[in-house]
Amino acid sequence: MTADTEPTPADTAGPVITGPAAPGPRPRVGAGYVRYGAGKLGGAIVSLLAVLVTGFFLFRLIPGDPVKTMTGGRPVSAEQLAAYRKQFGLDLPLWQQFTDYCGKALTGDLGTSYQFRTPVIDKITEALPNTLLLTGTAFVLYTALGMYLGTRSAWRHGSLGDRVNTGLALTLYSLPSFWLGLLLIIVFSVGLGPVPGLFPTGGMEAGGTGGFARVFDIAHHLVLPVITLVAVEYGQTLLVTRSALLDEMGSDYLTTARAKGLRDDLVRRRHAVPNALLPTVTLVFVNLGRTVAGVILVETVFSWPGLGGLFYQALSVPDLPLVQGLFLFFASAVIVMNTLADLVYPLFDPRVGR
Template identity: 85%
Template sequence: MTADAASAPIDKAEGPVPARGPARGARSGSRTAYLRYAAGKAGGAAVSLLAVLVTSFFLFRLIPGDPVKYMTGGRQVSAEQLAAYRREFGLDLPLWEQFTDYCQKALTGDLGTSYQFRAPVVDKITEALPNTLVLTGTAFVLYTALGIFLGTRSAWRHGRLGDRLNTGLALTLYSLPSFWLGLLLIIVFAVGTGPIPGLFPTGGMESGGREGFAYAVDVAHHLVLPVVTLVAIEYGQTLLVTRSALLDEMGGDYLTTARAKGLRDDLVRRRHAVPNALLPTVTLIFVNLGRTVAGVILVETVFSWPGLGGLFYQALSVPDLPLVQGLFFVFAATVIVMNTLADLIYPLLDPRVGR
């Protein structure tokens, strides 16, 4: 090869193009694989929602009780009046016709009319939803932060006394029934027992007659016990998953390399180990969010919180079939949607998933 040939400039039209071609193809293939993965998850979620829609109609018709008799308030009414009530709410139609009518309306966003409130089910759900979001949102933020913090601390000091106490307490609280813990907190901290005075309200969301900042303080005061109940029950799962994931990462060679470079142990944990260990926890966060909204029924009932859970319990006692069906669909849809979001986000954090 001559000196002139060796010093000749590289032709940009011929050099870089072959090198960039495979990279572009790989990115395009990766994007296509993710879209196929996302479409499959979205299709599965849609099928699940349809199954919930069908299940909610037939499941709650097994509940004993006559909603028409409830609507009469126990008064003596004639057979003609009972028949008129049944015609008004479509209860005189054959079951298959009630089912097809329910499905057609539900697919357009109409979940029917509540028997006891004589109002659209969607309106009742919309009215109670903000109250549930205040309760579950506050508890969700607190138990997620607490679980991640204690989980990382326990893993980094695994086998020590603090780790054993943390995991033991988390497992104990996670196994407790939420309604039992809620009643216990009411007895001790709301009613008062022994030297402990009643510090918090026994139930409800507000005392009434307050506005502005005083209203916010009053709501926060009522929030304490139900939020503590949810946090105590739920933080343990986040702690255990975070702890387990971080223990798996602690043997990695990259942590040994980071320490060899002179990084402090605290920096190694925060900058290297924890971000990688949080991948399973991110999935759990979305799953927990849906599960908390759906599982708040008992806590809201115990504390008389005017949210979706308390409304569901009230509807079951009638039974108010349209309202029960609508709430059941909302609870199930929340879990399905959050699980689907977790499935869609995880491949973005870990490209090995969904390939």
């Protein structure tokens, strides 16, 4: 075919592959993703088994006798203590306690709480909605705030707004959450100087209300713990988003997009931000796992009846089945969310799953 000859469809169609054994890119990509996903799921299973083993032995190093703690300091005979230990299986050899624990945990039986005398899974189910209400609300707020401010700071890096945002985020991120919570209680619950006490010192609701009044009461109790979590946590999202976006700022495709006449706002939203999301996606999923697990210190400071407060209460006994069950639940939530983050990476960058 010469330069003056117009190409025919047969010239441009390329080789034609027919038959069921014809190779193609779609099966290869799919097979690569399956191998990638299987590797991540296998790693998650190994991590869960490690958590199962660690949780059993770790909390047996806590000083104190749970049986004596359950008696509340009342005088109890040696025969009664022995009966309690036999009832809860504490008289068995450690290896047998471990095998019994693993066997039951793998079937969903986390044991019976020493202090509440109810199945551990029931206590977790009871406290989980309260934790999700508190930490879920905070998660949505600090994720949205951190990503928005991180994007704005990166796009205007070096400006006064960027320096103020970054400095404030670093300062708040470095504060202990329990210290900030106590400070907010002193200022806005107890009252300090001209500032009156505006919010409850703790708890989830005052009680005795129903309908919309109860919703308002719970929202009133939510304000300070949510502010504490948002103030401490949003800085991490801001800094990761800002750093990831700064890495993309000098890319050639952004220069090309600007050369085509696209406004800076469109270049940022349609091109830069989607390509900088991978580190932020990791952080979001990790924080989502922590949201399910709860925040122990904040829930304890504000007497919030969630999983974090329940864990602190169980540690003080020590209530071994409840502590082990909560530890396994917390770790499983983080592991599951990390695995989900790994599995959705190829949606943002197809090279990851190959």
